[in-house]
Amino acid sequence: MVKNRAAPPRARSAATLLPALRERIARHALPPGAKLLENDLAHEFGVSRAKVRDAFGALEQRGLIRRIPNRGAEVARLDLSQVFEIYAVREMLEGLCVRLAVERVKPQSWQDLVQLFGRPMEAIVKHGKFEDYIANLDRLRSRTLEAAGNAVLADMLNSINDKTREIQRRIIILPGRAAEGLPQHRAVLAAMRQGDAAKAEELRRANIRSSREYLERFQSFVL
Amino acid sequence: MVKNRAAPPRARSAATLLPALRERIARHALPPGAKLLENDLAHEFGVSRAKVRDAFGALEQRGLIRRIPNRGAEVARLDLSQVFEIYAVREMLEGLCVRLAVERVKPQSWQDLVQLFGRPMEAIVKHGKFEDYIANLDRLRSRTLEAAGNAVLADMLNSINDKTREIQRRIIILPGRAAEGLPQHRAVLAAMRQGDAAKAEELRRANIRSSREYLERFQSFVL
DNA sequence: ATAAACAGGATTGTTGACACTTTAGTTCAC
DNA sequence: GTGAACTAAAGTGTCAACAATCCTGTTTAT
Numbered sequence: 001m002v003k004n005r006a007a008p009p010r011a012r013s014a015a016t017l018l019p020a021l022r023e024r025i026a027r028h029a030l031p032p033g034a035k036l037l038e039n040d041l042a043h044e045f046g047v048s049r050a051k052v053r054d055a056f057g058a059l060e061q062r063g064l065i066r067r068i069p070n071r072g073a074e075v076a077r078l079d080l081s082q083v084f085e086i087y088a089v090r091e092m093l094e095g096l097c098v099r100l101a102v103e104r105v106k107p108q109s110w111q112d113l114v115q116l117f118g119r120p121m122e123a124i125v126k127h128g129k130f131e132d133y134i135a136n137l138d139r140l141r142s143r144t145l146e147a148a149g150n151a152v153l154a155d156m157l158n159s160i161n162d163k164t165r166e167i168q169r170r171i172i173i174l175p176g177r178a179a180e181g182l183p184q185h186r187a188v189l190a191a192m193r194q195g196d197a198a199k200a201e202e203l204r205r206a207n208i209r210s211s212r213e214y215l216e217r218f219q220s221f222v223l
Numbered sequence: 224m225v226k227n228r229a230a231p232p233r234a235r236s237a238a239t240l241l242p243a244l245r246e247r248i249a250r251h252a253l254p255p256g257a258k259l260l261e262n263d264l265a266h267e268f269g270v271s272r273a274k275v276r277d278a279f280g281a282l283e284q285r286g287l288i289r290r291i292p293n294r295g296a297e298v299a300r301l302d303l304s305q306v307f308e309i310y311a312v313r314e315m316l317e318g319l320c321v322r323l324a325v326e327r328v329k330p331q332s333w334q335d336l337v338q339l340f341g342r343p344m345e346a347i348v349k350h351g352k353f354e355d356y357i358a359n360l361d362r363l364r365s366r367t368l369e370a371a372g373n374a375v376l377a378d379m380l381n382s383i384n385d386k387t388r389e390i391q392r393r394i395i396i397l398p399g400r401a402a403e404g405l406p407q408h409r410a411v412l413a414a415m416r417q418g419d420a421a422k423a424e425e426l427r428r429a430n431i432r433s434s435r436e437y438l439e440r441f442q443s444f445v446l
Numbered sequence: 447a448t449a450a451a452c453a454g455g456a457t458t459g460t461t462g463a464c465a466c467t468t469t470a471g472t473t474c475a476c
Numbered sequence: 477g478t479g480a481a482c483t484a485a486a487g488t489g490t491c492a493a494c495a496a497t498c499c500t501g502t503t504t505a506t
Contacts, residue, residue: 038488048461049488054280061284063378070467070488085373088323092315100311150308155286156379261458271491276459293458293497 017045018055025064025075028166032077036065062159076163080219083167087212090160093153095205098188101147102197109147110192113140117186125178133178134169140185170222171214184210240268241278248287248298251389255300259288285382299386303442306390310435313383316376318428321411324370325420332370333415336363340409348401356401357392363408393445394437407433 021041024030036056042049056073059065067073078086116136124132145154172178184207191200215222244264247253259279265272279296282288290296301309339359347355368377395401407430414423438445 037486039486050460053488054277057277057280058284061281072468072488082375085375088319088373089316089376089379092319093312096311096315150311152305152308152383153312156312160375260456262456272458273490273492295458295498 017041017047017051018058020045021055021059022062022064022162025059026162026165030075032075034075036073036075038072062162064162078163080223083164083215083223084212086160086164087208087215090157090164091205091208091212093157093160094208095201097144097148097150097153097157098192098204099197099201100150100153101144102192102195102200104149105147107193107195110189113143114186114189114193117182117189121182125182128178130169130173130178134172137172137185140189167215167222168211171211171218174214174218174221177211177214180210181207240264240270240274241281243268244278244282245285245287245385248282249385249388253298255298257298259296259298261295285385287385301386303446306387306438306446307435309383309387310431310438313380313387314428314431314435316380316383317431318424320367320371320373320376320380321415321427322420322424323373323376324367325415325418325423327372328370330416330418333412336366337409337412337416340405340412344405348405351401353392353396353401357395360395360408363412390438390445391434394434394441397437397441397444400434400437403433404430 021030021036030036038049038052038056042052045052056065056067060067060073064076065073066076117140121133121136124136145157148154172181184203188200188203188207191203244253244259253259261272261275261279265275268275279288279290283290283296287299288296289299340363344356344359347359368380371377395404407426411423411426411430414426
């Protein structure tokens, strides 16, 4: 190879390096096992190798990449058992998140989401518009996280999310999953709209267990 | 100041740098707000400044230190609201941990801990031997974490623990807390010994809520 | 006397060069 | 033809010097 196969040195700033890498890894633009070369990235982002190295350190701490001495860094692969470990934790934390959110804001503040998850989402699922479905789920997610007002929790859930975003995407695309998931999210939202924190928590946990079952059944398609 | 007030350059290796700093911060050998000087630490541990810098990056990711550009790093202070945020998360995760542990190992494997938490701990509490009390709690903790067999969970709980170890210590020393906590731990262990995962989980959560109440009542002594 | 301006020292941030390790490709012996 | 030994290239790990920034104590002007 004579030429740099990496993208030309677009003038990106150093501050965007870490989030950009996180994003690429989370959406599998950099798939598991992909090697990360310090030089190429330094060149592409227009920063020094030292900063790339710093970013690698942060990514390693978050469990997004794996570093082997003298051999470089590669995107971490997660095997099935790790994914199930994450699901166990996620069930608890997402449940807590919903409960805190309900306890801290007025019930009517969820009204717009209740409506969004009515007809509009119905149509989205009907027509298989998965990207829109996911975008709306994400809106619900971030609204809930914000309402919960717990930075420690937010950090952990974001960390988990970075690792499993692509897997969740693949589960949603599975036959019947969206149609089965939507009523579950609606039920959670209904409890939130009523201000019933305990019920919302339990329903959210059930929703995640249900997603987990899909993963168990279709694991060969997802991993 | 003419002389280096830091310890003489003991020959410590680079591999121990990060754990050593974590430990110092966790036990408040470096109290909140203490400034960390790259040069002093590099000298003390006999490593280059670059490595100290790497370690700082990891510590910052874990939320143990705070870095301000051009101003250096200092041990993070946690205010009361953050501590309560952590308690909310901890209650869920410790509960999960106990449940998983019970589900994965034979009930009789807890027998030695049941006995340890009988007479011996009774005596320890009676004589106010707090260090022993804490050491045994820690033994219970690590045994449970290991039995749970969930690396993601272990990571999160360890991270939380690093941040609140000293606070937990101060709560335990509070008048009446150890005497009130011991029966709670006994109850959890009894449920574990019976193989009743759900009950053990709920009891553990109650135990943490109880600890939280102490913190609420005596916050002025703890922070 | 007070506050702004200024120097000197201390500390962090950044860069580039160099050493070490691994990998891949080539040669050579059998 | 096969495999071991050697060589060159690529990549990572490390360090030390340099640049930029901040802090402290002193001077200076009002």
